Each structure stands twice: as structure tokens, then as C-alpha cells.
Amino acid sequence: MKKLYLLLTSSIITLIIFMLYLNGSEKNEIDFNTQIKPILNKNCISCHGGVKKNGGFSLLFEYEALDTTKSGKYAIIPGKAHESEMIKRIAHQDPKERMPPESEPLDKEEIKLLTEWINQGAKWGTHWAYEPPKLISPANSASTNSASLGFIDSDDWSANQLDQYIKVRLDGEGLKPAKPAEKAVLIRRLYIGLTGLPPTMEEIDLFLKDDSENAYENLVDRVLGNPHFGEKWATVWLDLARYADTKGYRPDTYRSVWMFRDWVIRAFNEDKPFDEFTIEQLGGDLLPDPDQEQLIASAYHRNTMTNDEGGSDDEEFRVAAVIDRVSNTWEVWQGTTMACVQCHSHPYDPFKHEDFYKSYAIFNNTEDMDRGDDRPYLSYYAKSDMEKLDEITSWIQTFPKAPTFEKEATVKKKIKQSIFPYLRAGLANEVRGGNVEPNNEFVNIRNKGFLRFDNIDLSTVNSIEIGYTSEVGGIIELRKDKRDGELLGKVILEPTGDLDRNWQHARLVPQKQIETESLYFVFRKTGDRNYRLLNVKDILFNGKQGEKKQWQKDKSWERKSDILAGINIARIPVMKELPKEKQRPSYLFTRGNWLNPGDSMIAGIPGSMKEFNDMKPSNRLELAEWLVSPENPLTSRVMVNRVWEQLFGKGLVETSEDFGTQGNTPSHPELLDYLALKYMNDFNWSTKNLIKEIVMSSTFRQSSVATSEKINKDPYNYLISRGPRFRLSAEEIRDQALFVGGLINDEIYGPSVMPAQPDHFWKVPLRPHIKWRESTNREKFRRGLYTYWRRSTPYPSMTIFDSPSRQVCTTRRIRTNIPTQALVTLNDTVYVEAAQGFANRIKKEGGKEIDAQIQFALKVALSRQPRKNEIPELLGLYEDALKHYQEQDLEVWENVVGNFAAPNAENAARVMLASAILNLDEIIMLN
Numbered sequence: 001m002k003k004l005y006l007l008l009t010s011s012i013i014t015l016i017i018f019m020l021y022l023n024g025s026e027k028n029e030i031d032f033n034t035q036i037k038p039i040l041n042k043n044c045i046s047c048h049g050g051v052k053k054n055g056g057f058s059l060l061f062e063y064e065a066l067d068t069t070k071s072g073k074y075a076i077i078p079g080k081a082h083e084s085e086m087i088k089r090i091a092h093q094d095p096k097e098r099m100p101p102e103s104e105p106l107d108k109e110e111i112k113l114l115t116e117w118i119n120q121g122a123k124w125g126t127h128w129a130y131e132p133p134k135l136i137s138p139a140n141s142a143s144t145n146s147a148s149l150g151f152i153d154s155d156d157w158s159a160n161q162l163d164q165y166i167k168v169r170l171d172g173e174g175l176k177p178a179k180p181a182e183k184a185v186l187i188r189r190l191y192i193g194l195t196g197l198p199p200t201m202e203e204i205d206l207f208l209k210d211d212s213e214n215a216y217e218n219l220v221d222r223v224l225g226n227p228h229f230g231e232k233w234a235t236v237w238l239d240l241a242r243y244a245d246t247k248g249y250r251p252d253t254y255r256s257v258w259m260f261r262d263w264v265i266r267a268f269n270e271d272k273p274f275d276e277f278t279i280e281q282l283g284g285d286l287l288p289d290p291d292q293e294q295l296i297a298s299a300y301h302r303n304t305m306t307n308d309e310g311g312s313d314d315e316e317f318r319v320a321a322v323i324d325r326v327s328n329t330w331e332v333w334q335g336t337t338m339a340c341v342q343c344h345s346h347p348y349d350p351f352k353h354e355d356f357y358k359s360y361a362i363f364n365n366t367e368d369m370d371r372g373d374d375r376p377y378l379s380y381y382a383k384s385d386m387e388k389l390d391e392i393t394s395w396i397q398t399f400p401k402a403p404t405f406e407k408e409a410t411v412k413k414k415i416k417q418s419i420f421p422y423l424r425a426g427l428a429n430e431v432r433g434g435n436v437e438p439n440n441e442f443v444n445i446r447n448k449g450f451l452r453f454d455n456i457d458l459s460t461v462n463s464i465e466i467g468y469t470s471e472v473g474g475i476i477e478l479r480k481d482k483r484d485g486e487l488l489g490k491v492i493l494e495p496t497g498d499l500d501r502n503w504q505h506a507r508l509v510p511q512k513q514i515e516t517e518s519l520y521f522v523f524r525k526t527g528d529r530n531y532r533l534l535n536v537k538d539i540l541f542n543g544k545q546g547e548k549k550q551w552q553k554d555k556s557w558e559r560k561s562d563i564l565a566g567i568n569i570a571r572i573p574v575m576k577e578l579p580k581e582k583q584r585p586s587y588l589f590t591r592g593n594w595l596n597p598g599d600s601m602i603a604g605i606p607g608s609m610k611e612f613n614d615m616k617p618s619n620r621l622e623l624a625e626w627l628v629s630p631e632n633p634l635t636s637r638v639m640v641n642r643v644w645e646q647l648f649g650k651g652l653v654e655t656s657e658d659f660g661t662q663g664n665t666p667s668h669p670e671l672l673d674y675l676a677l678k679y680m681n682d683f684n685w686s687t688k689n690l691i692k693e694i695v696m697s698s699t700f701r702q703s704s705v706a707t708s709e710k711i712n713k714d715p716y717n718y719l720i721s722r723g724p725r726f727r728l729s730a731e732e733i734r735d736q737a738l739f740v741g742g743l744i745n746d747e748i749y750g751p752s753v754m755p756a757q758p759d760h761f762w763k764v765p766l767r768p769h770i771k772w773r774e775s776t777n778r779e780k781f782r783r784g785l786y787t788y789w790r791r792s793t794p795y796p797s798m799t800i801f802d803s804p805s806r807q808v809c810t811t812r813r814i815r816t817n818i819p820t821q822a823l824v825t826l827n828d829t830v831y832v833e834a835a836q837g838f839a840n841r842i843k844k845e846g847g848k849e850i851d852a853q854i855q856f857a858l859k860v861a862l863s864r865q866p867r868k869n870e871i872p873e874l875l876g877l878y879e880d881a882l883k884h885y886q887e888q889d890l891e892v893w894e895n896v897v898g899n900f901a902a903p904n905a906e907n908a909a910r911v912m913l914a915s916a917i918l919n920l921d922e923i924i925m926l927n
Contacts, residue, residue, distance in 0.1 A: 030117040032125030037661055039110050041348055043090075043100050049347045061350060062124035081118035090114065127349070128666070129335070129659040130608070132633045133673035138168040159698040165671035166699045166720050175713055178702040178722040183208055184864035185927055186701060187219065189724070191863075192926055193647050194223045194691065196232035196732045196783075197739050204863050220695055224688050227748055228783075230269035233687070235731055235785045236646060237264050239810040240332045241281075241303050244789040245752050247374075248305030248807055249317075252792040253435035255306075259380050259572045260299040261785070262749045267297075273685035274639055275628035278333065283621030285575045295378050295574045301325045301363070302573035305791070305807060308372045308435070317370040319594045326359045328809045333627045335638040335659030335811075343592035349660040354588055354599070355606035361586035362603045362623050367576045373430040373452075374573040381569060425536040427569055429454045429518070432483075434534075442537040447474075447525040450483055451536065456519040458488070458541075464508045467537040469496045472525060474533060478508055479520040488512055488519075493534065503537060570751075577619070628685070634659060636676040640690065644675075645812070647694055649726030649926070657811035667718045700724075704927045725927050727815050730801035731784030733924050734830060738781050740861050740918065741837035745778040752788040755780040755795075756829035762793055797828045825919050833898065838914035839907065840900040850878060854913070861917050877916055881909035 030036060040059050047054045056070035065076055075086040090106050092098040098105055106114075117123075138161075157177055158164050170177060181189065187207050191199040199207075207219050223229065243261060246252045267277055281300035284290055290298075304321035323342055330338035340346060341356040367376045381389065425443040433449020443451060466476060473495040480486040491508040525533050578584070587597035603618040605626065613631040617623040627635050638659065645651035652672045655663035666672045675690065683689040694700055704723035714721045728736065738744035753775040762772050772788075774780065787795050791807050800821055804810040825831045838857070846856030854874045858866045885893065885905040893903035901907040917923070 028116075030113060030120055030123075032117070032123060033127060033661075034665075035113055036117050037125070037127075039106070039114065041661060043103070043106055043110075045347055047100065049345075051344045051347050060345065060348075065124075066122070076118060076122050078122040079119060081115040084118050087111070087115055087118065127661055128669060129637070130350070130633055132631065133637065133676045135674060135677055136670045138164040138670070157698050159696060159701075160693065161674065162671065162693060162697045163699050165668055165674065166697075169668060169719055170721055173713060173719055173721075175710065175719060175721045177698065178705065178710075180698070180701050181703045181723055181927075182864070184862075185703070186216070188863035189700075189926060190219065190223055190695060192728065192732060192736070193695070194232060195226050195228040196235065196729075196735055197228055197744075198736055198861075199863055201860065204859070216701075217696065220692055224692060227269055228746070229688075230265040230267070231748065231783055231785055233268040233646075234261065234264040235729070236642070237268075238785065239804060239806065239813070240328075241300050242328070242806045242809050243303050244791045244806045246790045246792070247308060248791045249307040249309060249312075250792070251308040251435065252790060253308050254437055255374060255573065256436070256571050257299055257303065257573060258751050259296050259570060260303070263293060263296045263299075265749065266293075268687065271686055271688040274679075274687055275685045277685075278628050278635070279621065279624040282329065282624035282627075283619070286577060286619060286621035292378070292380070296380070296572060298575040299572055301328070301366075301575060302368065302374075303806075306370050306372075306374065310433075312370075314370040316594065318368070321368070321370065322360060322363045324808065325363045326356060329363075329623070329627075330359070331657060331809055331811055333638060334634040335641075335653070335656065335663070336634070337658050337660060337662075342589070346660075348662050350608035351606050354601065355608075357586060357588045357601040358604040358606065359623075361601045362617060362620060364586045365578045365583045365619075367578055368573065371430075372432055373428075374571070375430075376574060376576040377571045378574045379569055380572050425451055425538060427571065428452055433523075442535050445523045445534045445536060447523065447533060449534075450520050450522040453519045453521075453539075454517065456541075457515050458510050458519070459513050459515055461510060461513060461541045463542045464489075464510065465505045465540040465542065466491070466493075466508060466521070467503055467505050467539070468493060469502055469504070469535045471495060471497070471533055474523055474525045476506070476508065477520075477522045477524065478510060479522055480514075481517050481520075483520055483522060485520065505540075575620070630680055636680045637672055639687075640672060640675045640679055643687065643690055644694065647691070647700065648720065648724040655812075667720075723927070725925060727801075727817070727925055729813065730798035730803040733801055733825070734784045734798065736923065737825070737831055737834035737918050738837075740923075741834035741914075742841040743781045743834060743837040744783065745781045747782065750786070753779045753782050753786050754788045755782075756833075757796060761796060762790070797824050797830060800824050822919065825924070826915065831915075831918065833900075835911050835915035835918055836898040836900040838918065839897075839910040842910060842914060843901065843907070850875065853910075854878070857914065857917055861920070861923055874913060874916070878909050878913045881912040882906065885909050 044059055046052070048057045049060045053064075056068075057075050058064040066074070066078070069075055069085065071085075073085045075084060077084045081087045086099075089097065089099040091111055155164065155167065158167060167177065180186075184204070187199050187204060191197060191203075203219075203222075207215065210218070212218075238261060241260070241264070243257070245255060245258065247255050272280075280287070280294050280297035282298075284294035284296075284298040287294055304324045305317075306321070307317040327339040327342070330336040336349065336351070337346075338351065338356060338359075341351050341353060343353075345352045368374075428443065428451040430452040431443055431445075431449070432452075433447070434443050434445035434451075436443050445451070464478070470493050474493050475490055476493060477490045478488040480488055489508050489510045491506045493506050494504070496502040496504050521536070521539070523534050586601045586603070588599050588601055590596040590598045605617055605623075612633065613626070613629055615622065615626045615629060617626045626632065637653075638656070641651040641653050641656055645656055652666045652668055653659060653664055654667075657663075675693070678693065679685060679690050683693075699720055700723070702720075702723035704725040706717075706722055710717075710721050713719075717724075735744065754772055756774055757772055762770050775782075784798060787798070789795070789806060791805050794803060794805050799805075800818075801824075802813050802816055804813065838860075841860070842853045842857045846853035851871055854871050855866055858864070858870065858874075882905055885896070885908040888905070888908070890903055893905065893908050896908040896911050897903050901910075
């Protein structure tokens with residue numbers, strides 16, 4: 001028995017030792033992604049990666065790293081670090097032999113890690129972002145130091161499972177969540193976070209008085225249903241889409257694309273599932289029988305820049321646009337920095353040079369060709385105008401011999417031309433040697449420039465009147481079917497002087513009355529100057545008397561023609577695939593140079609991503625479907641992270657533009673995967689449901705007040721130990737000032753507007769005629785996303801707050817904090833007018849006593865009641881200002897008060913009070 005006992009004891013001890021060994025081995029196993037890859041990226045990859053392969057050695061892919069080098073030796077021999085050339089060279093004592101050359105040597109800990117990694121078998125690893133999302137409970141979260149913690153069923157703090165991922169991490173770091181934010185703080189956080197605007201006084205009172213259990217959820221539902229929700233989230237998406245009202249490059253001329261902006265707003269308001277949102281933008285024109293909305297959505301990739309400058313190579317800039325579309329798609333949907341792969345393999349991530357051109361082949365077969373007229377385009381009618389056209393065309397068809405009209409929007413432009421003989425120059429089918437001014441108001445034309453109109457019937461026209469202005473005069477020639485085609489007539493244009501005011505009409509009489517395929521109005525100068533010689537606004541075709549159509553003789557025609565005159569036609573560039581017989585071959589561009597084509601390329605996706613599923617995208621629609629397939633590990637993560645970034649100030653992955661190995665790792669990887677899977681599966685790509693999940697959490701509802709402990713342990717709030725606090729965006733700061741001032745025009749949708757900006761800001765050499773035409777009345781007080789966006793000279797008071805030029809995609813706006821920002825909010829016209837309007841509102845709505853007015857002002861501006869000492873401090877400011885202005889004269893009062901109130905010392909002092917409140921730190925921050 002004793003022997004048996006000893007044998008059993010010995011066996012148990014042996015088993016324990018073996019188990020401890022296994023646990024220790026598992027615990028000490030080197031992780032490639034977190035421990036090895038950072039060392040390689042920092043010290044080795046610049047010479048041995050995607051750009052360079054010095055010595056025939058590359059660390060970009062596992063098979064390359066384990067292959068022989070130029071010397072015939074193996075740099076890495078799994079299990080044999082002492083025989084691996086890599087270890088020998090990084091540990092070499094001779095600086096001439098040691099790697100990396102002419103750099104600081106690796107430290108002992110780094111060499112030890114690399115040595116152990118190779119001895120353990122040099123196991124490679126897949127970067128976390130390319131692994132499918134996995135649902136891991138908080139109990140097993142790698143983000144916590146306490147593996148014993150699990151789902152906290154009895155946790156009083158967590159409102160949903162999202163909170164448990166946060167709390168487990170906080171517990172592991174020895175921190176507690178912050179207390180809940182005050183209701184007044186929370187309603188402002190929610191409204192600005194979801195709509196970009198503060199809550200109304202009525203909404204504040206309703207929420208503060210509601211003590212029911214569902215008060216907050218009811219508020220969330222109301223805000224999600226607010227029509228301004230779509231405007232806030234469209235602003236984010238328009239940065240990604242590089243939306244602008246101009247074409248870019250030096251000419252930077254007008255492009256009519258605001259209908260795409262409206263589509264994005266509608267999509268967010270209607271909660272269009274993100275998979276459909278993706279498919280319609282990348283391949284809407286390739287869908288079976290696409291409707292007008294899906295075609296407008298395809299304008300996403302028509303936001304690339306176009307060069308209208310004379311002498312530029314159209315093919316060069318067409319290629320540049322296609323290259324941008326490739327880089328943009330990968331960055332926006334995959335968080336992948338693909339732009340560098342245009343010239344060489346990725347230095348850090350698993351993408352080869354040829355992978356870029358597989359994607360290039362997908363985008364290379366659209367009809368757009370860097371043309372000045374932006375073809376192909378869609379003629380766009382507002383829904384109400386479409387209904388009017390349907391009504392009138394149906395009425396015309398009740399007459400004998402009436403034409404049969406197709407119902408498509410692209411044909412309805414011809415309907416209007418055939419029954420109402422008036423054309424706006426800005427809607428010409430083609431403009432060459434000139435530019436279309438904003439909102440198609442008119443066209444400016446240089447020498448030998450022309451307007452082309454298609455399908456014009458001159459058979460019943462006896463004269464054409466052209467509305468114009470011209471600095472030096474000239475001649476307009478009317479030519480048939482081509483620029484130098486048969487001359488049908490001409491007219492001399494007398495100089496008018498001021499190009500912007502002295503509009504005149506010149507009458508041209510056609511020599512033939514015929515039908516034409518195209519009609520060209522060609523301008524030839526008579527003076528010496530050679531820039532914007534002519535503005536053309538409208539063209540009126542006068543018909544022969546007595547040759548009216550039957551419906552034009554009807555007594556109802558005059559009223560219906562007035563309706564037609566009021567219908568606006570806009571054009572938006574859209575995507576259209578070339579027919580198969582005209583599709584272009586695609587090549588790999590050596591070093592990214594389009595003039596140095598290499599191997600022929602077939603459309604496809606990067607080789608490292610083929611394992612996601614069996615799909616083989618060959619066109620834009622198939623690529624879009626691949627991007628939103630459940631197997632794609634990135635799309636859902638990237639969008640979830642983008643939403644989180646907007647609500648918390650930074651994403652779970654802070655580098656939202658780069659999910660690759662050079663980007664930041666997620667602060668809460670299991671939470672990111674949990675939300676990504678929920679977004680795709682439970683929410684069916686509903687962005688509103690995703691947002692509700694986040695804002696209903698206790699995490700979102702924390703106070704943003706930081707304790708000394710949290711400042712010490714979590715200074716940047718990476719652990720989310722408190723609520724969000726960050727500066728508002730450029731648009732939000734401006735919109736909030738107008739909202740608080742009672743000036744904001746909250747109309748949704750429509751063309752861009754031009755609010756006040758400094759005089760001559762647009763003046764550039766050789767183009768002195770370009771002017772900012774300030775919008776009038778309430779139009780100038782529309783929300784910031786409707787501001788006319790000129791790429792070369794963006795709106796300055798928003799640029800100072802880090803809004804981008806949108807020449808290229810902007811995934812993340814980097815916030816700056818500079819003194820000139822305060823100069824803008826104190827002195828820019830928009831903010832001065834907002835302060836004047838706010839002061840007037842304070843006087844009218846705040847009561848008779850100044851104390852009550854200050855209390856009202858703080859509630860309007862900050863959505864809360866005043867705190868201790870705030871009223872005395874602001875009262876002192878008002879009294880100091882009043883004393884100052886009582887010593888001034890009427891002219892000073894008028895300058896300060898503006899047109900909003902009577903010019904006197906009291907109103908001037910109130911404007912200073914309003915301006916001070918609008919410049920509080922709390923108002924330009926989201927707490």
C-alpha cells in the first residue's frame with residue numbers, strides 16, 4: 001500500500017508540474033500582433049517590406065519572411081533562433097554588420113522577444129482587423145486584468161450589455177464609472193450629438209419635468225425622429241464623400257451636385273440600412289431598373305475633382321479620379337490606407353502593388369471623362385415639380401395630334417423645351433471655354449467658348465433673344481450640330497460694362513428654320529482681353545405667329561405655361577458604366593505613373609482578403625455587395641467606430657482612418673466586435689438602432705467631470721471612465737450660435753447658399769471676376785452644411801475650426817485649439833449677427849429685469865439653470881458694458897446693435913452680454 005501511495009503521490013506531483021508547465025508555456029507564448037509586429041514595424045519594415053526588399057528579405061508576408069534571402073541564407077528559421085540570420089544581425093556587435101544600419105540598435109528586451117518568438121516557431125498572426133468579429137463575453141475579455149469577472153447580472157450600473165464591457169475594464173484598472181450626468185447636461189449632449197443643434201426651450205422643460213421611468217428613452221426616440229438628425233450625420237458622411245460645390249484644381253468651377261447632399265440627409269432620416277446605403281452609392285446605376293434616387297446616390301464617386309483648365313490632359317485627370325475612387329472606397333468602408341499602394345506594395349499591411357490595380361479595374365469603366373460638362377448626368381426635378389409636369393403632360397395628351405411623352409425625368413427636360421421656348425444658359429448640355437456659375441444662374445464664356453443645346457427644333461422659330469452682359473463685346477454665331485458646323489446666323493454683342501448688373505438682350509435671326517441634333521452658340525471676342533468676356537443668362541426662342549400648337553390655343557395654356565416657367569431643372573453628375581464593347585483595359589502603373597503601364601490587370605479584390613468569402617467582385621455593384629457581406633470583417637467595425645467617434649469624441653479605434661497595423665488598437669476590442677455583430681445581425685444595419693443602443697447605455701450617460709484619480713489613471717478617457725467632453729465641429733459651433741440667436745433658418749434640403757464672408761476672399765490672380773454672391777434674407781442663416789463649398793477657398797470661418805477642403809476624403813477631423821478661433825467667434829459677421837439676434841431675444845423673451853434676462857439667456861444657450869455666482873458675474877459684465885456705451889454716441893450704438901433693435905446704450909450692452917455667453921467654453925464644447 002505504501003508503494004502504491006508513493007506512486008500515486010509521485011504521479012499527482014508530476015501531473016501538477018506538467019499542468020503548471022503547460023500553463024506557463026501558454027502564458028509565456030509570444031503574440032505576433034501585439035509583441036512582435038510593433039518591433040518589426042518600428043525597426044525593420046522600412047527596408048524589408050512593401051516598399052523595399054533589401055537583400056531579398058521581406059517581412060510583409062509570412063511566406064516571404066521564411067524564404068531564402070539573396071545570400072541564400074534564411075533570415076528566420078522557426079525553432080532555431082541561433083541559426084537565424086535575422087537574430088545574428090540585430091545582435092551583432094559590429095555596427096557595420098548590425099541591423100538596422102545607421103540606426104539605434106534594438107534594446108535587449110526587443111532582441112529577447114524576437115529570439116523567443118523564433119524559438120517558439122516564429123508563429124505569424126493575422127492582424128486583429130482582418131479576423132472576423134467574435135462575440136466574447138465581458139468575462140473572457142482580454143481588455144480586463146480580472147479574468148474572474150463575468151456578466152454582471154446583479155450590476156446596478158449597467159443599463160445594457162455594452163456597459164458590462166466598459167465596467168469590466170474599469171474594474172480591472174481599479175476605477176469606477178462616473179456618476180450620471182445632470183438631466184440638463186444630458187439633453188444638450190443628446191440633441192447636439194444626434195442633431196447638431198441644441199434642444200428647444202419647450203423640449204428642455206418637457207424632459208426636466210418628466211420623472212417617469214421611460215423619460216430618457218422617450219427623449220431618445222424623439223431626437224432620433226427629429227428631421228435635423230439626418231443633417232448632422234450627413235455632415236459626417238459628406239467629409240467622407242469629399243462633397244463640394246466645385247470641381248477643384250485651379251479653375252475650381254461650379255458643379256451642381258447638391259441633390260446628392262439631400263439624398264444623404266434623406267437616407268439618414270429614413271434610416272436606410274447601411275448595406276443598401278453602401279450599394280446605392282457605389283453601384284446604384286448598376287441595379288436593375290434604378291430609380292431617380294438610386295441614380296442620385298451614385299453621384300458619391302462623381303465628387304472626385306475635374307480639371308477644366310485649358311491645355312490639361314483629360315485622360316490624365318480621368319485616371320486621377322479613378323485612383324481617388326479606389327483609395328476613397330478602401331479608406332471609407334475598410335479603414336484601410338490604400339493610397340500608398342498606388343505606387344508600391346503597402347509598407348505595413350498585407351496589400352501588394354497589384355492589389356490596388358485590381359480595384360482600379362473595377363472603377364475604370366465609367367463614362368465620365370474629365371469633361372467640362374460633367375457628363376453623364378441626370379436631369380433632376382423636385383418631387384413637387386415632377387407632379388406638375390405629370391399633370392401638364394397628361395393634359396396635353398388629351399388634345400388631337402398631341403405627342404406621346406415618356407415619363408422618365410431625363411426626357412421631361414425635352415418636354416419643357418418643346419412646349420415652353422425658354423432655356424437657362426446654365427442648363428446647356430455642354431459648356432466649353434467657360435464656367436457655370438453657382439445654381440446654374442448664368443454662364444461666363446471666354447473667346448471661342450460655346451454653349452451646346454441638344455434636340456432644338458428651329459422650324460417654328462423666327463428669332464432668338466440672348467440675355468447677356470459683356471465687358472468688351474463680340475459676336476455670337478449660331479451653328480448646326482457641331483462647333484464649326486453650318487452657320488445658321490450671328491449677332492453682334494455690344495459692350496455692356498458691368499458684368500454683374502447691366503443685363504441686355506441681343507436678337508439673333510436664324511437663316512434656316514430646321515430641326516437640329518445640336519445647336520451651338522459660339523462666342524468670338526472683338527476686344528483684347530481674354531477672361532470672362534461674356535455672361536449668358538437666358539435664351540428665348542420666339543415662334544412664328546399663328547403656328548401655335550392646339551394646346552397652346554386653349555384658354556388654360558397661359559396658366560399652365562406660368563407653372564412650367566416656375567419649374568426648376570437641375571443636373572447632377574452620376575455614374576454610368578460603359579457598354580462591354582467600349583470598356584477600357586486596365587494596367588498596373590509602374591510606380592503609380594499612368595504613363596508607364598505594366599501588366600494587364602483583371603478586376604478583383606486583394607489576395608489577402610479572398611478568404612472572407614467566395615465572392616469575386618468584377619464591377620462596382622459586386623464590390624459594394626462584397627463590402628457589406630456578413631463575412632467582411634471590417635465594414636461593420638469601421639461604421640460602428642465612426643458612430644462611436646461622433647458620440648464620444650474619439651473612436652474605440654482612435655485612428656478611424658487606419659485600422660491597419662500602424663493604426664491604434666481598439667481600446668475595447670470585444671465591445672467593438674459586440675456592436676459590429678449587433679449592427680449587422682440584430683439591427684439589420686440600422687444606424688438609428690445602433691445609435692440608440694449606445695446612447696441608452698450608462699456609459700454615454702456618465703458625467704464628464706473628471707476626478708483627480710481619473711485624470712491620473714485615465715487622462716485621455718481611453719477607458720471611458722467618464723462622459724464625453726470635446727469641442728463641437730465647425731458647423732455645429734456656427735449653427736448653435738444662430739440657433740441660440742433665434743436666427744437659424746431650419747429649412748431642410750435645397751441648393752447651397754452663400755452666407756456672409758470677408759470681401760475679396762475669393763479673388764485670385766487671373767480670375768478677378770469670381771465673386772461670392774452673399775445670400776439674402778433668411779437664406780444666409782441656413783445650417784452650415786448648406787454653405788457653398790469651394791474646394792480651393794473653403795468658407796473661412798469654418799476652416800478655422802478645422803473643416804476640410806474636401807479635395808480628398810477626410811475620415812477624421814483633427815481638432816485644434818488656437819487663439820484665432822476666438823477672434824472669429826467674437827468678430828466674424830455671422831457670430832456678430834448671432835449675438836445681436838440673441839440680445840434682442842433676451843430682451844423680448846427674458847422678462848423686464850436684467851437678472852431674469854441673464855437667467856433666461858443661460859437656459860437658452862446652455863440648456864440649464866444658472867449656477868452659483870454666474871448671474872452676479874454676468875450682471876457685472878453687463879453693467880460695465882452699459883457704463884461704457886453710455887459714454888458713446890449714436891454711431892457706435894448702431895454699429896454694435898445692428899438692425900435687430902433700437903440703437904441705445906442698454907441694447908449695446910446687452911449685445912456684449914450675449915456675445916460673452918456665446919463665447920463661453922461650455923457652449924463650444926459638448927459635455
